[in-house]
Each structure stands twice: as C-alpha cells, then as structure tokens.
Amino acid sequence: MEFEDKNNEPTQLGELGEFGLIKHLTQNIKLQQPSTVYGVGDDAAIIQPTADHQTLVSTDMLVEGVHFDLLYTPLKHLGYKAVVVNLSDIYAMNGFPKQITVSLAVSNRMSVEALEEFYEGVLLACDFYAVDLVGGDTTSSNSGLVISVTAIGEVANGKAVKRSGAKENDLICVSGDLGGAYMGLQLLEREKRIFEENSQIQPDLGGKDYILERQIKPEARHDIITKLEELGILPTAMMDISDGLSSEILHICESSEVGCALYEEKLPIDPMTVTTAEDFNLDPTVCAMNGGEDYELIFTVPIEDHEKIRGMEGISIIGHITETNTGRMLITKGGTAQPIMAQGWNPILNKNDEE
Amino acid sequence: MEFEDKNNEPTQLGELGEFGLIKHLTQNIKLQQPSTVYGVGDDAAIIQPTADHQTLVSTDMLVEGVHFDLLYTPLKHLGYKAVVVNLSDIYAMNGFPKQITVSLAVSNRMSVEALEEFYEGVLLACDFYAVDLVGGDTTSSNSGLVISVTAIGEVANGKAVKRSGAKENDLICVSGDLGGAYMGLQLLEREKRIFEENSQIQPDLGGKDYILERQIKPEARHDIITKLEELGILPTAMMDISDGLSSEILHICESSEVGCALYEEKLPIDPMTVTTAEDFNLDPTVCAMNGGEDYELIFTVPIEDHEKIRGMEGISIIGHITETNTGRMLITKGGTAQPIMAQGWNPILNKNDEE
Numbered sequence: 001m002e003f004e005d006k007n008n009e010p011t012q013l014g015e016l017g018e019f020g021l022i023k024h025l026t027q028n029i030k031l032q033q034p035s036t037v038y039g040v041g042d043d044a045a046i047i048q049p050t051a052d053h054q055t056l057v058s059t060d061m062l063v064e065g066v067h068f069d070l071l072y073t074p075l076k077h078l079g080y081k082a083v084v085v086n087l088s089d090i091y092a093m094n095g096f097p098k099q100i101t102v103s104l105a106v107s108n109r110m111s112v113e114a115l116e117e118f119y120e121g122v123l124l125a126c127d128f129y130a131v132d133l134v135g136g137d138t139t140s141s142n143s144g145l146v147i148s149v150t151a152i153g154e155v156a157n158g159k160a161v162k163r164s165g166a167k168e169n170d171l172i173c174v175s176g177d178l179g180g181a182y183m184g185l186q187l188l189e190r191e192k193r194i195f196e197e198n199s200q201i202q203p204d205l206g207g208k209d210y211i212l213e214r215q216i217k218p219e220a221r222h223d224i225i226t227k228l229e230e231l232g233i234l235p236t237a238m239m240d241i242s243d244g245l246s247s248e249i250l251h252i253c254e255s256s257e258v259g260c261a262l263y264e265e266k267l268p269i270d271p272m273t274v275t276t277a278e279d280f281n282l283d284p285t286v287c288a289m290n291g292g293e294d295y296e297l298i299f300t301v302p303i304e305d306h307e308k309i310r311g312m313e314g315i316s317i318i319g320h321i322t323e324t325n326t327g328r329m330l331i332t333k334g335g336t337a338q339p340i341m342a343q344g345w346n347p348i349l350n351k352n353d354e355e
Numbered sequence: 356m357e358f359e360d361k362n363n364e365p366t367q368l369g370e371l372g373e374f375g376l377i378k379h380l381t382q383n384i385k386l387q388q389p390s391t392v393y394g395v396g397d398d399a400a401i402i403q404p405t406a407d408h409q410t411l412v413s414t415d416m417l418v419e420g421v422h423f424d425l426l427y428t429p430l431k432h433l434g435y436k437a438v439v440v441n442l443s444d445i446y447a448m449n450g451f452p453k454q455i456t457v458s459l460a461v462s463n464r465m466s467v468e469a470l471e472e473f474y475e476g477v478l479l480a481c482d483f484y485a486v487d488l489v490g491g492d493t494t495s496s497n498s499g500l501v502i503s504v505t506a507i508g509e510v511a512n513g514k515a516v517k518r519s520g521a522k523e524n525d526l527i528c529v530s531g532d533l534g535g536a537y538m539g540l541q542l543l544e545r546e547k548r549i550f551e552e553n554s555q556i557q558p559d560l561g562g563k564d565y566i567l568e569r570q571i572k573p574e575a576r577h578d579i580i581t582k583l584e585e586l587g588i589l590p591t592a593m594m595d596i597s598d599g600l601s602s603e604i605l606h607i608c609e610s611s612e613v614g615c616a617l618y619e620e621k622l623p624i625d626p627m628t629v630t631t632a633e634d635f636n637l638d639p640t641v642c643a644m645n646g647g648e649d650y651e652l653i654f655t656v657p658i659e660d661h662e663k664i665r666g667m668e669g670i671s672i673i674g675h676i677t678e679t680n681t682g683r684m685l686i687t688k689g690g691t692a693q694p695i696m697a698q699g700w701n702p703i704l705n706k707n708d709e710e
Contacts, residue, residue, distance in 0.1 A: 056401060
C-alpha cells in the first residue's frame with residue numbers, strides 16, 4: 001500500500017454538468033432486487049414492498065477530515081465502506097437491505113475519475129450485498145467531501161430486533177472479533193504522521209493486512225442474520241458495533257432497562273490486534289471495548305438458546321444480562337467488576353460521550 | 356427583516372455530546388403517521404407499508420454557501436425548506452410523503468440554540484405536511500453546514516407519475532406562479548452586498564414579502580395532488596420545478612421522447628415578480644423559465660381532461676406536447692418559436708447545464 005496522489009490529467013467535474021455527471025456515474029447500475037420498480041432518474045425511486053414485511057430505513061453521514069482521511073483512504077474503499085456502514089444498521093435490526101440512496105457534496109477540485117472510483121466502490125458493495133442504488137443527489141461543496149447514504153430494507157412482520165428487548169439472564173453475544181478496525185486506524189495515523197514529516201518515507205504497513213482491512217474495507221454481517229434465521233434464533237436485542245462495544249452494550253442496557261456482566265477473558269480479539277496494541281502501548285481490552293468501526297453485531301438471546309448459539313461459528317458469548325440494580329459491569333481477568341464507561345470512538349461532536 | 360448574528364451566550368455543542376444532542380433535539384417529536392412503527396432511537400426506523408401501495412424514496416443534499424447563505428436565511432426557515440424541497444419530490448410522483456430522515460454535518464461553532472431553531476423549522480414542516488421525522492445522523496463538520504434529507508412516501512399501486520409518460524397533444528400545466536423565488540434571491544443577494552459594504556445599512560426589503568417568502572419559505576403543492584385525485588385526473592407526466600421550468604420541461608420531453616410548445620403569454624408570473632425583475636433589468640419571462648426553487652408542479656394531462664383542468668383553481672395551461680421532431684419550443688408573445696434551453700438555476704457543479 002502506498003500513499004499517493006493520483007490525479008493525472010483529471011477531468012473537471014464542470015465539463016460534464018450535473019445531469020451529465022449523474023448520468024455518467026449511474027450508467028452502470030444494474031438493478032437486482034425485484035422490489036425495485038424504478039431507480040435513478042425521476043423525482044423519487046419507486047419500491048414495491050413485500051407483503052407481510054415492514055420497511056427499515058437508516059441513514060448515515062460521513063465527513064472528510066472527520067470520518068475519513070483521503071490521504072490513506074482509497075476512494076473505491078471509501079465508497080464501499082460508506083455503503084457497508086449503512087447496510088450494517090439494517091442487518092442490526094434483523095432485516096435485509098434492498099435499496100440505497102447516495103448523496104455527495106464534492107469539491108470542484110475532485111475529478112470525474114475520482115468520483116468514478118468512489119462509485120465503483122459503491123456499486124461493488126451493492127453487488128456483493130445485493131442492494132440497488134436507486135437515488136441520490138450530487139452537489140458541490142466549498143470544502144471537503146460529504147457523503148450521505150440512506151439504506152432501505154425489509155424485515156418480516158414481528159421480526160425486527162430493537163435495542164430494547166434484552167431480559168435478565170439473556171446471553172450477550174458478539175460476532176467476529178473486536179478492536180481490529182481501531183488498531184488499523186492507529187497504524188494509518190502513525191504512518192501518516194511519518195509521511196507528513198518526510199514524504200520520501202513510504203508507510204511501513206507490511207503484514208498488517210487484516211487490521212488495515214478491518215478499518216478500510218469493513219464488511220456488514222449479513223451472514224450472521226441468515227444463520228440466526230436458519231437456526232431459529234430470534235435475538236431479544238441487537239445493534240451493530242460502530243461506536244465501540246462499551247457504547248453499544250450501554251445503549252442496549254439503557255433501552256432494555258437492565259444491567260449486564262461482560263467478561264474480559266471472553267472478549268474476542270484477534271492476535272494481530274493484540275500485538276499491534278502492545279506496540280502502541282495500548283491495552284487490547286480497552287481497544288476491544290472502546291475502539292469503534294468493527295461493524296460486528298452484538299445481540300442478546302434467551303438462555304434457552306444456549307446450545308444453539310454455542311454451536312454457531314464465529315460467535316462469542318461474552319456475558320449475560322443482569323437486573324438493572326447490579327449495574328453494567330466488566331468482570332476483569334483478575335475477577336474484579338468495573339463499571340463500563342462509554343467512550344464512543346466515533347469522531348463526533350463531543351469528547352465526553354457518557355450516555 | 357433584519358440581518359443579524361444572534362449567538363448570545365450560545366451553548367457549545369460539545370456540552371451535550373452526540374447522543375445527548377440527538378436526544379435533546381428529537382425529544383419533541385410527535386409521531387402522527389399510523390405507518391410509523393418506530394422512529395428515532397434505534398439502528399433503523401420501522402415503517403409498516405400500506406397494502407396496495409408502493410414506497411417512494413427521494414433525497415436531497417443542501418450545502419452552506421452553495422444552496423443557502425446563513426446571513427439571510429433564518430435557521431428555522433432553513434429547516435422548514437430543507438424538508439419541503441424533499442416532500443415536493445414525493446408529491447411530484449403523485450404520492451404522499453409519510454416519513455423523513457434528517458442528517459446534519461455541523462460546525463462546532465454552531466450553538467445548540469442554533470440547532471434547536473433549525474429543528475423547530477423541521478418539525479413545523481413535519482407538522483404541517485403530516486410527516487414523521489424517524490431518523491438521521493448528526494456529526495461534526497470542519498467547515499459549513501451540510502443537510503441531507505430523505506423523504507419516504509406512498510403512492511397507490513399504478514398511480515405513480517413519472518417524467519416519461521407525456522404524449523403528443525397532452526396539455527402542459529403548471530401550478531401557482533413562477534420566477535418569484537428567483538427574484539426573492541436576487542433581492543437578498545443585493546441587500547447582502549450592500550450590507551457587506553456597510554454593515555450599518557439594514558436591508559430594504561419592505562413590501563417584498565411575497566417573493567421573499569417564495570425564496571425563504573417555499574411550500575410543496577400537496578393541495579394539487581389532493582385536488583387532482585378528487586377530480587379524477589391522473590397526469591401522464593409530472594415533476595416539481597426546482598431547477599427552473601426550462602430544465603424540467605426538457606426532462607419531461609427527453610424522458611417521454613416528445614416535443615413541446617410553451618406559450619410565453621401563458622406563463623403565470625406574479626406582478627411583484629414582474630416589477631422586481633424590471634428593477635433588476637431582467638426579463639420576467641427569463642426569470643420564469645430559468646429561475647428555480649419555486650417548487651410548483653409541472654404536469655401533463657390528456658386533452659380529454661381539458662374541461663376538468665380548466666376549472667381547477669391555481670393551474671395554468673401553458674402549452675402542449677408535440678411530436679418530437681418539432682422540437683421543444685417557446686412561442687414568444689411576438690409569435691416566434693424559440694428553442695428552449697435549460698439554464699438550471701440550481702447552484703451546482705456546472706455552468707453549462709444543457710441536457
């Protein structure tokens with residue numbers, strides 16, 4: 001991986017005009033969802049809802065310099081990730097995304113080729129997750145790139161899983177492993193600082209592919225939703241882990257009016273995350289608890305589902321729901337109980353996000 | 356109306372934190388649509404589609420310094436307008452909006468009170484148009500304010516009206532009057548220049564309420580959609596006029612593969628728009644054809660509906676659809692036919708928007 005500036009002979013955005021640009025960028029869209037009646041090209045998209053299903057809608061905004069840094073984020077990956085983070089919210093409701101809209105505010109210094117790269121990533125995600133790009137808006141920006149994606153999905157009536165259904169004794173489960181995306185970001189930020197001090201030095205990211213990919217090209221856990229359905233497990237509460245495990249479990253506890261006990265020794269952390277954290281003098285547990293952007297799923301299931309969930313590949317049971325009076329605790333490897341504090345990683349308005 | 360900077364003792368955004376801020380801003384939301392199962396507060400909103408209806412989705416992005424100027428746009432009006440321009444797209448499909456999501460990228464220099472004002476406008480529009488605010492995202496921005504709104508609506512199966520259905524001999528109709536929003540903007544821009552040269556001089560906008568309101572607080576023509584339904588008229592093609600009449604009629608002709616003849620003398624222009632245009636040495640016809648943001652509806656109906664449409668208040672029949680070979684023409688008051696050229700007003704990437 002190299003940091004580079006690849007605007008050789010770029011095509012100016014103004015050369016195409018707004019409508020020309022939109023037509024150019026959306027010409028390769030292939031619709032694949034039967035529910036998409038009409039996509040890009042009119043005042044609104046038309047979607048045919050499936051009988052006995054509810055519609056899910058989720059939206060996110062990504063801002064250059066806040067959520068991503070174009071120095072080390074290839075535009076194709078950025079387009080892919082912008083879609084994935086939205087789809088993740090639909091899966092987190094136990095639904096399946098079907099359509100997205102993508103709106104962009106772009107600086108005039110961005111070239112048509114750069115936008116093509118971005119859309120390549122968007123369409124790659126659409127293809128992989130079988131969703132249709134059905135609309136959006138493209139406008140100019142006086143400063144950086146701003147991306148707004150809205151995902152529209154479906155869930156069978158009565159099957160939507162909110163944050164609020166966790167009950168005492170439910171098992172708390174997470175998919176995959178945690179903290180990797182955060183350590184990937186730390187690596188990229190370190191190499192960026194070195195690069196800024198001396199642009200002759202190319203980044204040393206060798207052997208770190210896994211955690212870099214966790215940061216730059218995350219995936220949404222559609223496979224978990226499919227698997228849960230196959231196993232006949234309906235979680236009582238579910239969220240995707242975008243801000244960090246601490247933040248998300250506190251949301252679930254808050255909404256469900258319950259407490260929790262998480263066990264440090266049960267947290268799934270990849271060995272590369274551990275060694276990289278140690279290189280940075282960071283505690284891997286803190287990275288797993290507070291590092292965001294893993295886009296794994298955290299969910300709770302009734303204790304009766306223990307056998308089923310234990311046999312499910314890629315799922316860790318990390319604790320259980322308690323009554324609200326016992327608090328929201330992390331039981332450390334040493335056996336002490338520490339209150340969980342949210343330190344949402346998501347680079348937002350605040351530094352002391354303690355809801 | 357006065358230009359002012361009203362940040363007296365503002366509350367810093369960081370004081371509330373992201374989740375606190377969202378909770379604070381969304382606490383006054385009252386859901387009124389039966390189809391809204393669950394609104395703000397989870398990974399996604401849940402919507403129950405109405406049987407025999409299709410879902411409509413439309414999205415727009417508004418950027419500070421490009422689409423609006425905070426010097427002369429009160430935040431409450433901005434919130435209202437951001438919603439209205441999206442709802443307008445749903446009505447333009449012959450549907451009714453039911454839900455919206457609102458995402459914001461806000462500079463840290465904006466206060467909580469400023470955001471409250473913005474949301475007051477958003478909720479006012481929600482109340483007036485009976486739509487529910489069901490989601491969104493709030494993040495920081497390194498520069499100006501960026502607003503992204505997505506509207507979700509419904510239309511009875513088979514009743515969606517696209518751009519592509521206009522047929523030869525159809526009548527071309529517009530609601531309300533045109534060019535007013537553009538002249539309102541010209542006034543505001545002129546007074547801004549004067550204010551910037553000497554901030555002691557307050558703007559002279561007396562007696563211009565109508566065109567200022569057309570610019571600052573436009574309305575979406577839900578009443579026209581209701582009326583058309585009552586009269587049993589199903590337009591063959593329809594759009595809302597956001598970029599300007601020229602641009603929109605060319606979209607309809609392009610999509611429908613037809614020509615058109617518009618009559619200059621039939622264009623509905625308010626007397627205040629005419630006199631203000633003359634003050635600015637502008638041709639009122641040009642303002643009506645190319646000035647955007649009126650958010651009126653342009654639609655085509657079969658000639659058989661002539662009697663019905665003639666009796667409809669607030670509708671002007673401005674021309675008819677022709678075969679494609681005769682071109683897309685404006686017949687001037689002098690009787691000459693001029694090809695219609697799109698000069699989309701919408702401040703976008705291009706200066707030569709000629710699709």
